Amino acid sequence: MKVGIDKLHFATSHLYVDMAELATARQAAPDKYLIGIGQSKMAVIPPSQDVVTLAANAAAPMLTAEDIAAIDLVVVATESGIDNSKATAIYVARLLGLSKRVRTIEMKEACYAATAGLQLAADHIRVHPTKKALVIGSDIARYGLHTPGEPTQGGGAVAMLVSADPQVLALDDDSVLLSEDIMDFWRPLYHTNALVDGKYSSNIYIDYFQDVFQEYLQQQSMSINDFTALTFHLPYTKMGLKALRSVLPSADSAQQNRLLAHFENNRYFSRQVGNLYTGSLYLGVLSLLLNDANLKANDLIGLFSYGSGAEGEFYTARLQPDYQTGLDLGLPQRLARRQRVDVATYETLFKQQLQLNATDQQIETANDPHRFVLTGQLNEQRQYLDRQQS
């Protein structure tokens, strides 16, 4: 039985900042951000969006009544959680109108956790093939204004419906994993922005990719020439390119060109949004599948998932004949319709997130066009609005 991703959708903010403009404001050469980091635009997440609303906005448009009736597992992977006890997935399940007979959990291991959620969901469907599972990676990447990590911020959520006989990708069950206690990136409970040893984290990422990729090839008696495309967690798009280049010499020259061409489609959307942490690998997959005209049924896609701290996984999936049917076809238009904000507005919005204290707060939502918005906090409880219910 085939099990895997049946539908794949994305949500981010309606606002972005231009990276050349941000570079100029930070006294950096625009090409450092555009080429050296590999980012053209960065999503600016307004205070009216958090990981709950982003997750619900990603999932709601793809779910039919039949899907909703079949879902009995919801996993939200995030490292931008809003509560130390209650799972983001419970809020999301309520906003989406899911059944109460559902298992709702939050998963955490930096940017890796959505892959853990996807694998858990796939195993769940292998045991319960008539059910469906919803896996969402939802995050807001924050390093702070005027930090080296600033041009690698971003945010958004990728929602994946996991089922038997999936429309998009059938997952193979022969992953290779690597996990060790490494301090390359972390966020202690008292910080709202991540702490990171940037250069070290980039080196560990490459080491992890090489380790799990080579081990996978060895275990499966395969070579790099067997893959149609390799996809990567993209904290910034140059990172994926560096990882790809680190293994390209083992491919023949025609395959090198093919992999590089597919990679440009893999990173196309991330270049316009920035880091999504947990959702990043899967936005890259969506980007490849929506933008690459040279894919066909049964193509073998390699996926490298990486989370600082650190955990890596390399696994593979086969493209299904009707894969376009399960994709977020409106995404290119939504990204193109976003509103550009200047650096001063981005900085103001960055500082305007819901304050992490017990006070009642109200958030302006009039300019946020999304269905689900965060309207504030009352009696220490976040208040969410579904505009289709109001």
Ligand code: CAA
């Ligand atoms: N034209 C073209 N390129 C230029 C340039 C110019 N004018 N000026 C500089 N560059 C290039 C540099 O040569 C460099 O390229 P290489 O890496 O290929 O050598 C690139 O631009 C970046 O320059 P710096 O290394 O000087 O940049 P920096 O020190 O300011 O910071 C960073 C870069 C370390 C990635 C920083 O943005 C950061 O800390 N980001 C957050 C951490 C991160 O994303 N780590 C990734 C791995 S961890 C992970 O994957 C999990 C996760 O999601 C966080």
